Amino acid sequence: MRSYAGSGPYCYTHSLTMAVGAERMPSPTVVETLTGSPFGVQLIGGTLPMFDPYGWDPELGLNQAVELLGLSCRHTCGGTPAEALARLREAAARGPVLVGPVDMGLLLYRPGTPDPGFGDHYVVVLAVEGPEDESATVLLHDPQGHPYATTSAAAFVEAWRAEKVAYVDEPFVMRTDFVRERDVTDEEALRASLPGAVAWLAGRDDLPVPAGTLGGAAAVEGLAELVAQGLDPELRGLLSEFVIRVGTRRLSDAADCLAHLDLTAAARVAAGQARILGSLQEPLVTGDDDGLRAGLARLAPGYGTLRRTLAAALD
Numbered sequence: 646m647r648s649y650a651g652s653g654p655y656c657y658t659h660s661l662t663m664a665v666g667a668e669r670m671p672s673p674t675v676v677e678t679l680t681g682s683p684f685g686v687q688l689i690g691g692t693l694p695m696f697d698p699y700g701w702d703p704e705l706g707l708n709q710a711v712e713l714l715g716l717s718c719r720h721t722c723g724g725t726p727a728e729a730l731a732r733l734r735e736a737a738a739r740g741p742v743l744v745g746p747v748d749m750g751l752l753l754y755r756p757g758t759p760d761p762g763f764g765d766h767y768v769v770v771l772a773v774e775g776p777e778d779e780s781a782t783v784l785l786h787d788p789q790g791h792p793y794a795t796t797s798a799a800a801f802v803e804a805w806r807a808e809k810v811a812y813v814d815e816p817f818v819m820r821t822d823f824v825r826e827r828d829v830t831d832e833e834a835l836r837a838s839l840p841g842a843v844a845w846l847a848g849r850d851d852l853p854v855p856a857g858t859l860g861g862a863a864a865v866e867g868l869a870e871l872v873a874q875g876l877d878p879e880l881r882g883l884l885s886e887f888v889i890r891v892g893t894r895r896l897s898d899a900a901d902c903l904a905h906l907d908l909t910a911a912a913r914v915a916a917g918q919a920r921i922l923g924s925l926q927e928p929l930v931t932g933d934d935d936g937l938r939a940g941l942a943r944l945a946p947g948y949g950t951l952r953r954t955l956a957a958a959l960d
Contacts (some may be wrong), residue, residue, distance in 0.1 A: 648674075648901050652790075653894040654887055657703045657745065659788035660767040661710065664743035665823045671714070671831045674898040679713045679838050680706030683899035683915065684845040686892070686948060688864035689811075691857035692871070694884065696892025696922065698845035699860025700852030702812040703746065703765065707820070709841065713834045715827040718743075722818040726779070726802045729817035734773035734781070736821040742770040743820040744785075744805065746813055751804035752787065754794045762809035764887070770819075773798060811855075835902050839959055842899075846952035865945035869938045876934070885929045893923040903955075911955045918947040 658677045662670045670676065677683070685698025697706075711718060721732060736742045749755065750763025757763075768785045771793075775781040779799035787794050806816040829837075848860045859867045871880070896919035903912035921944045928936035 649894060649897045654789060654891050655894070656788050657707055657743075657767040658710075660743050660745065660769050660786075661707060663769045663786055663788070664741045664820065665716065669825065671834070674901055675831050675835065676710055676714075677895060678899050678902040679710040679834055681709055681838070681841055681845050682706050683895035684842040684951070685848070685860060686864045687854075688859040688867040690855040691859060691867060692880075694864065694868045694871075694880075694888055696888060696895065699848045699858065699864070700854050701845065703767070704812060704818070705852075707743075709838075711820075711823075713829070713838050715825060715829040715834075717824050717826050718820045719822045720818075720820050723815040724817060726806075726817075729805065730773065730779065730781070730798055730802060731777070732817075733770060733783075733819060734777070736819065737770050737772050739822065741786075744768050744770050745818060746807045746810045747801075747804040748807050748809055749804075751800065752794075752796060753800045754791060754796050755787075765807065765810045765812075832906065835906055839906075839955065843952060843956045843959065846948060846955065861948045862945040865941050865948075869941040869945075872934050872938050872941070881929065885926065889922060889926050889929060893919050893926075896922060908955070908958050911951065911958055914947060914951045914954050918944065918951065921947065 655673055655677055658673050658680065662673060662676060680703070681701060682697045685701065686694070686696050687699045687701070688694050724732065733742060733744070745767030746765040747768060748761060748763070749766035750758055750760035752758060752766070766789070768787045770783060770785045772784040773781050774784060779797070779802060781798040782795050783798055783801040784793065784795050786792050807813045808816070846861070896915050900912045900915035900919060903915055921940060925937055925940045928934070928940065
């Protein structure tokens with residue numbers, strides 16, 4: 646099994662690492678695995694596929710990783726745009742601020758914007774400079790290839806509202822003032838995360854989901870049915886540009902972490918799932934929908950296998 650190294654859309658993981666300080670954090674491989682994201686698949690509302698667990702979202706994942714890493718932080722949201730901007734300016738004066746979710750399509754330094762609702766995203770704000778109003782400038786690190794980006798405070802606030810991000814209850818979410826509450830090794834954090842990973846794979850029923858949402862094998866089978874009906878071009882683009890890429894990276898990273906814990910059988914299953922999911926990229930892009938459906942049929946049972954294998958290792 647050969648580990649993957651390279652680019653990938655790990656925005657909240659890289660943003661958390663930057664906000665805390667890379668010298669104080671594990672590798673992105675470990676951090677992403679601690680969020681729980683590799684351990685499941687969901688078809689949100691029966692139409693939107695995501696290779697993360699049923700009921701999971703990045704906010705839940707970040708909270709989980711922060712706790713497992715022995716960290717605490719100040720987590721704030723809401724208020725008026727002026728209040729949020731003042732809060733951000735004050736926090737950034739003390740240190741880097743993890744901001745998000747934001748609407749990626751409204752970050753105007755990114756090519757192709759404005760495109761409201763393009764996707765959710767996380768960034769690290771370094772400073773709010775200039776007048777104490779929306780004519781100020783926001784300086785930030787965008788982990789998807791834009792270090793030291795700048796944008797007007799007015800534009801940033803519109804992105805930060807995240808009105809089209811489904812899992813946002815209140816706008817202007819940010820995390821600041823990270824503190825190490827206890828020392829935790831990578832191995833300790835990963836081992837502590839394993840019961841939660843099994844619970845994600847089993848399908849938690851304590852989290853709200855949109856009507857019609859499916860999880861696990863049923864989600865993969867539902868996606869195969871969407872393929873059979875003919876994928877909408879927008880959905881095909883989302884799958885090829887983001888969903889398959891991030892899902893495969895997550896499974897590959899989880900396999901590496903499980904191997905590090907000497908959970909060899911579970912690591913093999915996760916790596917096998919990663920290999921199947923990664924192999925879907927070409928049929929998806931070339932329009933080989935028969936090949937895509939065949940790959941999804943191979944993928945579907947693996948989530949149950951991973952749950953059973955991992956649960957057995959914990960007994």
